Amino acid sequence: MLKYQSKEMKATRLGFGEALVELGRVNQNVVVLGGDVSGSVRTDLFMKAFPDRFFSVGVAEQDMMGTAAGLAVAGKIPFASTYGEFATGRPFDQIRQSIAYSELPVRICASHCGITVGPDGATHQSLEDVAIMRVLPHMTVICPCDYWETKKAIHALMTWPKPAYVRFFRDNSPVFTDESAQFIIGKANTLIDGSDVTVIACGLHVWEAILAEEKLTAEGISVRVVNMHTIKPIDKDCIVKAARETGAIVTAEDHQIHGGLGSAVAEVLTQNCPVPQEFVAVRDTFGESGKGNDLMKKYGIEKDDIVRAAKRALQRKKK
């Protein structure tokens, strides 16, 4: 039996778009930058509500980040949004110099992250964004798990004094948290308690972990499921606790195996409490066109892969 229910299917990017409008209503200083994809990333909602505070820069992501930084200098609260790949890869130097090094609180909100971008194919499937954002000093990196959590992340970032990167997704996805669930930047949510192995997941893989937990429970394996929505600053205490109490870790993400959530968790484990860790992630390859679910299966990042990884981790565990 699933320990969480999916009440409906709603896109995380919709949560983002709606949250922006909510923020725009309460604070005149909220401004949004668009790069020609506002309909896709749902900044169109803000654009319609507050046209004077929406700035289109066209298909020019380097300019977008610099302009956002300039708006921050002028005292505005800027949210810059486009697709994940173009929000991070293309303007990396701009983010580094004008935002991270300058410590300006620009919120970079990237929709269409991960392989589940689907049919557009590899050029548009952002699999490296967490790695390159989290390596930047002063950068906060958040990957919310569903519609509600995305809204909360955006609300939390309104007053966040540091540069921030939020990644979310194209697809409609299960809504399994609710409006009242806690969201604190930097504090992971343990959704299911367990003792044999911990699955630490982010984004849409939190739901995959919940599905995997059901299967593993049926085989008598007790699984802790942790929603690690904040990859930087990562909740070290939660990871160490899980390592000490369960002795085996699986990380799951829609991202390359190098440099994402898994690597961030590994950094904590090796320095504090080394235990076997298995990675569910894209194994150092680019994606391809396809439907999101098919791609997750082909590239080894769906619930059954989490199940297999959990069993491998258990095997490696010293009893």
Add this chain to the structure above:
Amino acid sequence: MHTLTVDELPEMARQLRRDVIKMLLISKSGHSGGPLGLADVFAALYFNILNVDPARPRWEGRDYFFLSAGHLCPVWYAALARRGFIPLEELATLRQINGRLQGHPAPASTHGVPGVEIASGALGQGLSVAVGCALGLRLDGKPNRVYVLLGDGELDEGQIWEAAMTASHHQVDNLIAIVDRNHCQIDNRTEKVMELEPLAEKWKSFGWHALECNGNDIPQFVDTVKQAQQMCGKPTVIIAQTYMGRGVSFMEDDYRWHGVPPNEEQGKQALDEIPPTKFGDFIEFEWEKRTVEVGAK
């Protein structure tokens, strides 16, 4: 230090040149040519044009200045010191560890100096920043102006032209960009590395007012800025022709002085060519002090 009249500016420009040379002699690292070439522009900006208050670097009514070509910072730091944003003695700390005068500017809010709004030095980024700032000020209905200084070599960067389009598209007319048109970049003159002409036409075709002037002629530069301030509906660029290394005969118009500081001998020669001013240098070197032998003890 208060503002100066146009007639008084040339002497301040001379002082900035002396400051830059001494700063580079101490740091033994940094850029000579551009800073010397821009001493006139910086004297005009910080002592005549910019509406700023050194006692309140973050004063809400301030004009904003962005140095997009961040490597030119020695002359910026000198101007900030002379205007009273930072102590004069601090000029001796250019590029030193634990100091605020970073080789390429860091913002005041982190480990830089008052008057610096954002980091710069990675070329091509400052125009976007200036446009964003101008947009933000306009949203608030504020009358503050935004100025941004670009290198001409810097115009090779594509982001500059993205920002130029954005500024035009949004009719950002509270923005004045200044291009340091010295025809020099690192490898060679701009004509050899990447041809920029017809430059004024490029800006105009991107929807800007484009003015040209002699950037080493202070009255002409000040006048051109005044013209730019009157222009509405479009952003304005001032293409200011300068000579790299201006004021030092063996550096003038020589691209090889882009990123090299003078050695002690060259520094002495350079200082000889620029007479001291009433403002006084921020430091006196040992070899400048006249040792007077006082006979028997």
